[in-house]
Structure formats: structure tokens, C-alpha cells
Amino acid sequence: MKSLYVEGDSFFHRLPPRPKLILLLVASLALFLTRSPLLLGLAAGAAALLYSSLGIGWRQSRIRLRPILLTIAIVALATLVLNSMEEGIAVLLRLTTLMLLAAAVSATVPIGDFINEVTLAARPLERLGLVKASDIGLSVGLVIRFVPEVDSRFQQLRQAHQARGLKVRATTMIVPLIIQTLKSADEIAAAIDARGIRGQRQARNSEDSR
Amino acid sequence: MTTRDLVLAALFAAIIVALGLLPPIMLGFIPVPITAQSMGVMLAGVILGARRGTVAVLLVLLLAAIGLPVLSGGRGGLAVFAAPTTGYLIGWAFAAFTTGFIAERVVRPSQTSLTQTLGFFVAAVAGGVVVLYAFGITYLAFITGIGMNKAFIGSMAFIPGDVVKAVVAALAGRAVLAGYPLLPARA
Known part of the structure; x- marks a missing residue:
């Protein structure tokens, strides 16, 4: 099994894992606070810029993102037809932004670092006696x-x-x-x-x- | 959890990952392709019970989250948790728990094989269809704002496939119970 981590030396690569995960969490909440196409469009643009700075390449990116992008497109289209144009565009931009951010985190955090973060996050649960x-x-x-x-x-x-x-x-x-x-x-x-x-x-x- | 329970959960997680490597199959009377992986969720509950089954499913989700392509079609990474269908992934853990919880209580070694199979089928449908779709549809409705009714109608095409999976999971669960019983390990 090959992990999604990609070697690189971009700014996002050098950022430690925790701020990246916190950024993703904050973004996943903040994106649902607005439905303004302008703000969401800016967010999507920023996420796209960030993702493209990682040097993953078109071919590899298409393999990685296409299945998710496809479901997002179908659901956004359905929302557009069933509800309104504005809702459909908001869904498309929100989910695309999240997908790009999440993919950027996955591409820049090696498995070992991820496991360390998860282990650290599980410490409070350990104190409760739920997991080791x-x-x-x-x-x-x-x-x-x-x-x-x-x-x-x-x-x-x-x-x-x-x-x-x-x-x-x-x-x-x-x-x-x-x-x-x-x-x-x-x-x-x-x-x-x-x-x-x-x-x-x-x-x-x-x-x-x- | 004993080491054996941990290993059983890890082995089952590996089985769920391997089921995702199988190509999706088309059944004539269902309009969408069905993948074997979500059947693995029902199987985890039916074969390992609530606790170990849930741990097995959580392990698969954890592996996906940390960037391994373990979900069907080679999907993985945090991006799969940013899709409109993420509710179904979250629902997996609860589906395995519900299936296991019911299976542990309904199926007894003394029953006939038909009763056991039926018990497993009920457990698999309750967890792998009712609970799973409750999560999937609620999430889809929330994230798109299209409302529960429309989200439900949009998801209906997948239900027949999941009922077929529940049948296979029930038969397999009963066969494993006969060959290598793990479920009545509620000491």
C-alpha cells in the first residue's frame, strides 16, 4: 500500500502537522458559516493555490481527486436543480475547498507523524480508560x-x-x-x-x- | 481489550480493506454498481460482535484518514471525509456496532441454522441499512441543505444493493459461526 504522502520542500510541507490539522478543522467549520459566493470563491481559490504549491502534478492529482470531485459535482448539480442556483454553487465551492485542503494535508504529513498526532489526541481517552x-x-x-x-x-x-x-x-x-x-x-x-x-x-x- | 481481540479486529480491518480491492459488480436489477467493502462492515458486526467489529471498522477509517488508499476504488486521505457522502463513512462505525449488538443478543449456538441466518440478516439490515442510511442521509441533507426527503430519494437507488449484501453477510456470518465461532465470546 502506497501512502498519499508526497516528498517536497514547499512552505506547507515544512509546517508541522498539528497547525495543518487545526487549519483543516477550522476551515471545515468556518466554510459553513457563509454562503456568499464571493467569500467561498476566494476560499476555493486560496485552497487551489495552496494545493498547486505542493508540486503533485496534474496526472497524480487527477487520480487522487477525481472520484471525490465527481461526487461533489453530482451532489452540487442536484442541489442546484432541487433548490437554488446559489445553494448549488455554495455546495460546490465549500466541498471543493475542503477537499483541496484535506488533500494538501494528506500529501504533506507522513504516516508516522499522523500516528503520533492520533496517539497524542487519544491520551485524554486513555485517562478515561477507553483506549490504550x-x-x-x-x-x-x-x-x-x-x-x-x-x-x-x-x-x-x-x-x-x-x-x-x-x-x-x-x-x-x-x-x-x-x-x-x-x-x-x-x-x-x-x-x-x-x-x-x-x-x-x-x-x-x-x-x-x- | 485482550491482545487477541486487538489482533482479531486488525485482521478483520485487513479483510475489509481487501474487499475494497475487488472490482464492483453490476447486478441486473439494480441501477448502481455494488462494492464488496460495505458488506465488510456488516460482516464485522456479525462475526466479531459489537465491540471488536466497531474497532475493526474504526481502524479502516483511521487508515483512510492518515492517507492510505484503503477505501474501495483506492480512495483515501482526509479528502474522502470532505465529500458529500462522508456521512456513510461515519455511519460505518455505528452500523458495525448496531449489527454486532443485535447479533450478539439474537443469535444463539443452540438455534437451527435457518434461525441463525435470519437473526444475522435482521442484524445486518438494522445496522448496515437502517443505521447507515440514517447517518448518510442526515449528513447529505445537512451539507447540501436539500432536506431529508430529497436526500432520501437520492439515496434509494443504493438500498437494494445493500439488502443483497445483508443476505450474503448473513449467510457468511452463519457459516463462520459454524466453522470458527467467535461471536459468543461474551464471557
Whole structure:
């Protein structure tokens, strides 16, 4: 899996992740306070300028933004037809601005920095006893590691189907795929605990003894 | 959460991501293509139950948010949370929770396979259709200002596909329950 991060040395690249995420949050709220086409147009222009300063390139940008831009266009068009011209334009400009800002943040914050921010944001929840903040990074790492594994299982199952002359169907593939994948959970969990990665031997023992 | 629960949720998140790699299929009687990924949300609830299922879905959303192309069609990044359809993504977590919550309470190992399948189907529809669309439609109506009725009509084309997914999820959930039961882990 390739992340959306793009190497670069623009101003936005050098800005630390937190102000960028705060900017995105503030923008996502502020954009809904106005419906003036002029203000929203200016915001969209600024976002476009920012996005273009990152040096992502047309080809790559089209791959990244087209699916979202398409849904925005459809919904804006529907709003225009169902409600008014003004509403339709406001929806189009607002969502396009947000999309460009969000894409700019995604392109300039590496995965590791993101995980640090998320872990930090989860600290208050940890104090409430809801999550263990360090588990977040571990789980993200696990999922990234497992996706190719699941994919190769899927290919094996497909070959097994073809070798037996069976049609590859979702209904006959999903069950063995899920069972095979989940069956490895015990081994992986044992391996994690054996290495003390979660560093909670005592907590785990008390859970076991319950 | 025990380490095993965490690993199960992470494994299931990987399955949901892998389901997004499958090309969308067209069914003759439904006008829109259906993707396997949203079925993964129902499956998470049906197979892992409320807690672990919700964690699995949250992990997929987290991976998408931090910029990995894990959603169907290779979508990802914070930009997918700035789309008109973001309500459906937010709804995923609640859909998995509802499906799991109902499945845990309705389905018992002692029931016949037909009753179990029906229980899973009810759970999958309640979570993956009712709760999911409540979030998706409310968000769409709010963000565009077109009103709930029009947003609902605009989303209707996708409902038959999701009911078909609930059927497949129920059958798969029942088969996994028979082959490798994880659901009655409410110690």
C-alpha cells in the first residue's frame, strides 16, 4: 500500500502537522458559516493555490481527486436543480475547498507523524480508560502488515476455485477467506505478548484470571 | 481489550480493506454498481460482535484518514471525509456496532441454522441499512441543505444493493459461526 504522502520542500510541507490539522478543522467549520459566493470563491481559490504549491502534478492529482470531485459535482448539480442556483454553487465551492485542503494535508504529513498526532489526541481517552493510546500505532501497523497477507490468501482461494472448475463467487470465497484469516489470530496474539510489545503483562494476567 | 481481540479486529480491518480491492459488480436489477467493502462492515458486526467489529471498522477509517488508499476504488486521505457522502463513512462505525449488538443478543449456538441466518440478516439490515442510511442521509441533507426527503430519494437507488449484501453477510456470518465461532465470546 502506497501512502498519499508526497516528498517536497514547499512552505506547507515544512509546517508541522498539528497547525495543518487545526487549519483543516477550522476551515471545515468556518466554510459553513457563509454562503456568499464571493467569500467561498476566494476560499476555493486560496485552497487551489495552496494545493498547486505542493508540486503533485496534474496526472497524480487527477487520480487522487477525481472520484471525490465527481461526487461533489453530482451532489452540487442536484442541489442546484432541487433548490437554488446559489445553494448549488455554495455546495460546490465549500466541498471543493475542503477537499483541496484535506488533500494538501494528506500529501504533506507522513504516516508516522499522523500516528503520533492520533496517539497524542487519544491520551485524554486513555485517562478515561477507553483506549490504550499506544495500541493505536500497533493496530495500524498490524493492519498494514495483514492486507498483503489477506490478498495472497484470496489469490490462493481463487486458484483453488479455478483448479476445480468452480466459478469464483463472493459467496463461496468470503467464508474460507475469513475463517483462514481469523484463525491466525491466536498465533499472532501469542507472538505479540511473548515479545511484551503491549507492555501490560500484569494487566493481561488479571484479565485472564477473571 | 485482550491482545487477541486487538489482533482479531486488525485482521478483520485487513479483510475489509481487501474487499475494497475487488472490482464492483453490476447486478441486473439494480441501477448502481455494488462494492464488496460495505458488506465488510456488516460482516464485522456479525462475526466479531459489537465491540471488536466497531474497532475493526474504526481502524479502516483511521487508515483512510492518515492517507492510505484503503477505501474501495483506492480512495483515501482526509479528502474522502470532505465529500458529500462522508456521512456513510461515519455511519460505518455505528452500523458495525448496531449489527454486532443485535447479533450478539439474537443469535444463539443452540438455534437451527435457518434461525441463525435470519437473526444475522435482521442484524445486518438494522445496522448496515437502517443505521447507515440514517447517518448518510442526515449528513447529505445537512451539507447540501436539500432536506431529508430529497436526500432520501437520492439515496434509494443504493438500498437494494445493500439488502443483497445483508443476505450474503448473513449467510457468511452463519457459516463462520459454524466453522470458527467467535461471536459468543461474551464471557
